[in-house]
Amino acid sequence: MNKSILICGVGGQGTLLASRLIGHVLIEKGVDVKVSEVHGMSQRGGSVVTYVKYGEKVTSPVIEKGEADIIIAFEQLEAARYLPYLKKGGKMLVSTQRIDPMPVISGNALYPDDIIGKVKALGIEVIAVDALKLATEAGSAKASNVVMMGVLSKAWDIPEELWQKAIDECVPKKFLELNKKAFKLGQQA
Amino acid sequence: MKLMLGNEAVARGLYEAGVTVASSYPGTPSTEITEFAALYEEINAEWAPNEKVAAEAAIGASIDGSRSFCAMKHVGLNVAADPLYTASYTGVNGGLVFAVADDPGMHSSQNEQDSRHHAIASKVAMVEPSDSAECKEFTKMAYDLSEQFDTPVIIRLSTRVSHSQSLVEENERADYIKKPYVKNIAKYVMMPAGAKPRHVFVEERTKKLIAYGDNCPFNKVIDNKSDIGVISSGAAFQYAAEALGDSVNYLKIGLVTPLPEKLIRDFAASVKTLYVIEELDDIIETHCKKMGLSVIGKELFSFCGELSQAIIAEKILKKTAETYTLDINVPVRPPVMCAGCPHRGVFSILNKLKLRVSGDIGCYTLGASAPLSAVDTTVCMGASVSGLHGMNLSNPENAKKTVAVIGDSTFMHSGITGLVNICYNRTNSTVIVLDNSITGMTGHQQNPATGITLKGDVTAAVNIEALCKAVGIRRVRVCDPYNLSDVETAVKEEIAAEEPSVIIARRPCALLKNVKHNPAFTITDCRGCKACLRLGCPAIFNREKTVEIDKSQCVGCGICKDVCKFNCISEGKV
Incomplete structure (x- = not known):
């Protein structure tokens, strides 16, 4: 049975790197993998989503509503937006960061209250982490994506060394130590 | 095995096929093909000013005997259509392959055109891969096909094929020996005397390609012993395979133009019910119906947007997934101009002065979004400048309250010809070149005004001020878009001027690595x-x-x- 992981966030938060890390981990695991990305316009601060699907043989690269085993949201509002993509019984990993979209900034819409509480009220298993704080602790707010990979590593049955290898391969050398620390803080969260 | 984007796999295919020349203009979702191609020392890869120039460079290299390549997004093929339609007649010397990436769902495009129409109309062969492994294999096979049938070949991609990563096996580069150039006026000089016999050749070639399609490595039948058949291609095949699994038989079409006849007829005869599942237009379906076959297609599936396994499951299997719903209003999150974007200052002034703004394609198209809402029109690359001229021809009074905005790369692409028209045919138009010194929206590609090539070499940079003066603009001024009063003065003075003018609002994109930022305010x-x-x-x-x-x-x-x-x-x- 194929599995699906959906990663959502705001353009610029590093969903591409996150999906590539997961992709690398899965190749090392020796399964078929597809990673679907969105480039271009939506990367300019818009809502972004990437998909990782793996198993014996993956055909469609996209995840549809009700299909994701795990959703990793880098921002609360995006968690709410992509919730319908979660499979019944699926898990949500949410960074508690809040980034106001333009309609909220310009006063034409309200940022909803207590998104995580409302998701939990549906009976969904939610792991909420202040990834921004942990990333800052690791050395850069930009590493929230890797903190969330640390969070994923606990919820997911993958040997630790595969993660370390993926980080070594995907992250520029300059930022390697920082990202390893970010990953560890995510694991411990 | 390596995990590769479809675009990276096409580039790998170019390398393995022995390609030496690649000339393209960036456009989502095609851009990374040429960026990855540039990483191979053996491939002379470049950014051309626009797709027509790029296509012609590839045609020239092919005539000289090299295997050559040109990539573009779907709307780029409209720009390159002129050379393509006649290169169909001349045919090739070294293999000539174009890649065109469609954008069903319009993730980053101004329309949703189906590029298969261009292959049909220009009568060249078109192949369509479904994943990264096929991207590489089809690219290599496209070169053999091009040389075997003396035709340009187009690889049709789409967002989900170009921007999905899947596993690819890497092979060695072929020892391609460049073909000798032999002068052949009848083949390469397309004046009527030469073109008439070449058109006859093209029609014969199409017949041969149709027959080739019946038994070729691009097309395949997957027999699951079902009495239901599905004909599909590209990304749509992957969605169908996921939704329907091995409960149906498939005819997966890889050579999408021209379409085979006997293969389709035989497949149709082997099943009781036949579906055609294709994204965007009904091209395979119409072909089947023209052959008198009964198929189910667009009565179930839309002409608009992307397909998916969910849509196919719902339409054919009447199944919908169970989902969670949250009872809250989730505000939309549209893309925005970045913090520190140099375009913002210009748009805030244009908004303040309540001007009509003839817009163009790039990050600055976002100037149409709330709260700036400054842009009035966006059609295609270069249309801001030529369209402004038309507005001012329609009513010369418009010139006092209307401007065009165009980025540096788009100005190089096709803005300059519009400016020539403004000077030549004299409207008092004001054009603002938003010079952020990079091609922004597609992810920071160099262009002729930046003075750096795709390979990273320093080269001559087009001087935009001198270029504007050379075509006849006397009023050319440069301002800093971070200086709002400077921008406001420039705009007010230039729209009031009784002659054409250009304002260059110059400041590099805030996301460029070499741009130093000030501390937060x-x-x-x-x-x-x-x-x-x-x-x-x-x-x-x-x-x-x-x-x-x-x-x-x-x-x-x-x-x-x-x-x-x-x-x-x-x-x-x-």
Whole structure:
């Protein structure tokens, strides 16, 4: 049975790197993998989503509503937006960061209250982490994506060394130590 | 095995096929093909000013005997259509392959055209891979096909094929020996005497390609012993395979133009019910119906947007997935101009002066979004300049309240010809070149005005001021878009001028690595007038009665300071 992981966030938060890390981990695991990305316009601060699907043989690269085993949201509002993509019984990993979209900034819409509480009220298993704080602790707010990979590593049955290898391969050398620390803080969260 | 984007796999295919020349213009979702091709030392890869120039460079290299390549997005093929339609007649010497990436769902495009129509109309062969492994294999096979049938070949991609990663096996580069160039006026000089017999050749070639399609490595039948058949291609095949699994038989079409006849007829005869599942237009379906076959297609599936396994499951299996629903109103999150974007200052002035703005393609198209809402029109690359001329021809009074905005790369692409028309046919038009010194929206590609090539070499840079003067613009001025009063003065004076003018608003994209940022600005004693919120800056947040600047996003451009009437915003400390 194929599995699906959906990663959502705001353009610029590093969903591409996150999906590539997961992709690398899965190749090392020796399964078929597809990673679907969105480039271009939506990367300019818009809502972004990437998909990782793996198993014996993956055909469609996209995840549809009700299909994701795990959703990793880098921002609360995006968690709410992509919730319908979660499979019944699926898990949500949410960074508690809040980034106001333009309609909220310009006063034409309200940022909803207590998104995580409302998701939990549906009976969904939610792991909420202040990834921004942990990333800052690791050395850069930009590493929230890797903190969330640390969070994923606990919820997911993958040997630790595969993660370390993926980080070594995907992250520029300059930022390697920082990202390893970010990953560890995510694991411990 | 390596995990590769479809675009990276096409580039790998170019390398393995022995390609030596690649000339393209960037366009989502095709851009990375040529960027990856440039990483191979053996491939002379470049960014051309536009797709027509790129295609012609590839045609020239092919005539000289090299295997050559050109990539573009779907609308880029419209620009390159002129050379393509006649290269169909001349045919090739070294293999000639174009890649065109369609964007069903319009993730980053102004229309949703189906490029298969161009292959049909120009009568060249078109192949369509479904995943990265096929991207590589089809690219290599496309070169053999091109040389075997003396035709340009187009690889049709789509967002989900170009921008999905799947596993690819890498092989060695072929020892391609460049073909000798032999002068052949009848084949390569397309005046009527030569073109008439070449058109006859093209029609014969199409017949041969149709027969080739019956038994070729691009097309395959997957027999699951079902009495239901599905004909599909590209990304749509993957969706069908996921939704329907091995419960149906498939005819997966890889050579999508021209379509085979006997293969389709035999497949149709082997099943009781036949579906055609294709994204965008009904090209395979129409072909089947023309052959008298009964198929189910667009009565179930839309002409608009992407397909998916969910749509196919719903339409054919009547199955829908169970989902969670949250009872809250989730505000949309549209893309925005980045914090510190140099375009913002110009749009805030255009908005303030309530001008009509003839817009163009690039990051600055976002100037149409709220709250700036400054852009009035966006059609295609270059249309801001030529369209402004038309508006001012329609009513010369428009010239006092209308401007065009165009980026540096788009100006190089096809803005300059519109400016020539403004000078030649004399409207008092004002064109603003938003020169951020890079091709922004597609992810920072160099262009002829930046002075750096795709391979990273330093080269001659087009001098935009001198170019504008050379075509006949006397009023050319440069301003800094971070300096709002400077921009406002320039715009007011130039729209008032009784002759054509160009304003170059020059400042590099804030996301470029070599751009130094100022410390974040701060707000104290905010009066809550919210004038700064009207800039649409993602670093400025509304907090009930006041506003706040997000220090992690602010790059210290300072234009919010200029719009604050109460002097509450100040420069940050180093």
